[in-house]
Amino acid sequence: MFNDIIVKNFSNPEFAAEIDNATNTIELGNPVCGDRIKVQLHIEDGVIKKANYAAWGCATSLATGNVFCSHIHGAACSDIQSMDKANIENMLGELDPSQHHCLEMLHKLFEKLQHTIAVQ
Amino acid sequence: MTTQGYFDYNATTPVCSEAVNAFINAVTQYANPSSKYGLSKTSNEIINDARAQVATLIGADTGEVFFTSGGTESNNWAIKGAFFQQLKISSTRNHLIVSEMEHSSVLEVCAFLEREFDCTVTRLKPDSEGIVSVAAVANALRPETLLVSVMMVNNEVGSLQPIRDIAALLDDRASQQKNLHDQKIHFHVDAVQAVGKIPVDVRDLGVDTMSFSGHKFYAPKGIGGLYIRQGIKITPLLHGGGQERGLRGGTEAIASVAAMGAAAQVTVNTLNDQVVYLAKYRELLRSELLSVVPGVYFHGPANKALQAPNTLSVCIPGIRAEALAALLDNMHGIQVSLGAACSNNKSVALSHVLLSMGLDEDAVKATLRVSIGQYTTESDIHRFVQAVVTGVTTLFRISKPASQSYVTTA
Numbered sequence: 001m002f003n004d005i006i007v008k009n010f011s012n013p014e015f016a017a018e019i020d021n022a023t024n025t026i027e028l029g030n031p032v033c034g035d036r037i038k039v040q041l042h043i044e045d046g047v048i049k050k051a052n053y054a055a056w057g058c059a060t061s062l063a064t065g066n067v068f069c070s071h072i073h074g075a076a077c078s079d080i081q082s083m084d085k086a087n088i089e090n091m092l093g094e095l096d097p098s099q100h101h102c103l104e105m106l107h108k109l110f111e112k113l114q115h116t117i118a119v120q
Numbered sequence: 121m122t123t124q125g126y127f128d129y130n131a132t133t134p135v136c137s138e139a140v141n142a143f144i145n146a147v148t149q150y151a152n153p154s155s156k157y158g159l160s161k162t163s164n165e166i167i168n169d170a171r172a173q174v175a176t177l178i179g180a181d182t183g184e185v186f187f188t189s190g191g192t193e194s195n196n197w198a199i200k201g202a203f204f205q206q207l208k209i210s211s212t213r214n215h216l217i218v219s220e221m222e223h224s225s226v227l228e229v230c231a232f233l234e235r236e237f238d239c240t241v242t243r244l245k246p247d248s249e250g251i252v253s254v255a256a257v258a259n260a261l262r263p264e265t266l267l268v269s270v271m272m273v274n275n276e277v278g279s280l281q282p283i284r285d286i287a288a289l290l291d292d293r294a295s296q297q298k299n300l301h302d303q304k305i306h307f308h309v310d311a312v313q314a315v316g317k318i319p320v321d322v323r324d325l326g327v328d329t330m331s332f333s334g335h336k337f338y339a340p341k342g343i344g345g346l347y348i349r350q351g352i353k354i355t356p357l358l359h360g361g362g363q364e365r366g367l368r369g370g371t372e373a374i375a376s377v378a379a380m381g382a383a384a385q386v387t388v389n390t391l392n393d394q395v396v397y398l399a400k401y402r403e404l405l406r407s408e409l410l411s412v413v414p415g416v417y418f419h420g421p422a423n424k425a426l427q428a429p430n431t432l433s434v435c436i437p438g439i440r441a442e443a444l445a446a447l448l449d450n451m452h453g454i455q456v457s458l459g460a461a462c463s464n465n466k467s468v469a470l471s472h473v474l475l476s477m478g479l480d481e482d483a484v485k486a487t488l489r490v491s492i493g494q495y496t497t498e499s500d501i502h503r504f505v506q507a508v509v510t511g512v513t514t515l516f517r518i519s520k521p522a523s524q525s526y527v528t529t530a
Contacts, residue, residue: 059443
């Protein structure tokens with residue numbers, strides 16, 4: 001069963017799109033279940049002006065891409081850098097054991113984003 | 121409760137009104153059927169009538185029908201019962217043959233016997249259409265083979281197995297090997313997905329034991345049965361109480377038994393028509409999907425006569441069926457089954473049936489099982505296909521550039 005956050009995000013994935021003028025790309029794959037998420041970013045003046053994603057995988061992983069983009073779209077890079085794991089932990093709501101790999105993917109997406117911002 | 125979005129009749133069926141009424145009428149009959157006073161007469165009659173109705177459905181004598189809690193129990197009982205019966209005579213006859221695509225209630229019993237007892241199991245691969253060949257069974261036979269268990273209709277792809285021919289093979293082998301063994305090889309058939317969906321006649325098939333489950337043909341959950349051919353001996357399942365002719369003790373679930381009897385009666389009256397229109401709807405579903413979902417294909421027998429009329433195994437390359445099923449459920453109130461699902465962080469549960477047919481992981485993950493039944497209407501099929509188109513379009517929008525069109529409109 002899916003919680004309301006997951007249902008809302010996979011049934012209406014408003015951030016599923018491509019960016020023509022992306023400045024950065026984050027990609028992630030789960031070797032066990034084959035889920036893939038690719039996030040394109042347009043970062044300018046210390047702000048994530050645009051975040052869009054493409055994903056292939058289970059419903060929860062599709063929702064994860066959208067949840068990630070919705071949290072970072074329009075955010076200041078400094079705010080992203082100050083986030084810790086506790087901020088991310090509840091973003092997907094309560095998950096079944098079969099959906100927990102998506103929370104791991106979400107944590108990894110944030111890690112990769114923080115790394116991307118740090119090396120800019 | 122509406123059934124217009126229900127496309128998972130192989131998982132279970134809605135309970136028909138006749139079964140509900142029979143249940144309600146019987147549930148107030150509180151007298152224990154085993155008691156000897158007059159009050160028990162009605163309870164006994166209810167059970168006897170239901171046994172006759174079920175026997176008619178499968179072409180058995182009433183004395184050959186044993187009520188159980190359902191298919192899993194019946195499969196467990198038949199295989200363990202035949203194994204332990206043989207063990208009383210000789211422990212050297214200890215080889216079992218099953219197909220790889222059996223239900224887990226067959227596969228796991230065999231694995232248990234293999235693990236705990238001195239017994240070997242041959243697991244036969246079906247072909248790419250999901251059919252186990254008679255030749256494969258013949259090649260696997262050994263002098264010490266005790267039991268063969270093959271399902272009649274596969275639950276995921278609907279393929280019909282050559283039960284009659286396997287039974288004939290085992291009969292032939294028994295007559296040739298009379299000197300080696302006194303008993304013929306026990307032939308068990310899991311007919312859970314067959315009884316109520318296609319005509320089943322145990323005499324015609326020539327099986328020794330056969331499982332069936334009420335909730336697959338519009339009876340409630342928790343009631344089913346095992347056909348045991350007259351003269352075939354298997355050890356009791358539940359000791360004590362003496363019910364079911366001493367083989368399966370426990371006070372009868374009168375209301376559930378009555379409900380299954382009523383559902384069996386309805387099925388006897390309607391099955392011939394159902395087989396025709398379900399096959400028509402399945403083909404409508406197939407042709408509509410083919411016309412609007414590019415690349416879609418189907419697993420199972422190319423010869424449609426070798427497939428249960430209500431089942432369609434649908435593969436849509438490039439999508440994850442689990443995600444499509446979630447969209448169908450949450451956006452359209454449509455229920456289907458899957459060939460694969462994430463089970464935890466470390467693994468994905470892939471259908472053993474589809475894998476046994478030689479499908480690769482991507483194809484298994486892209487497969488939906490669609491099964492229809494007596495409440496499915498033509499407009500339900502149209503609505504289903506539209507929902508699939510919408511869902512597939514959404515999934516491709518997420519996974520591919522939005523500018524590319526992967527699905528045509530209906």
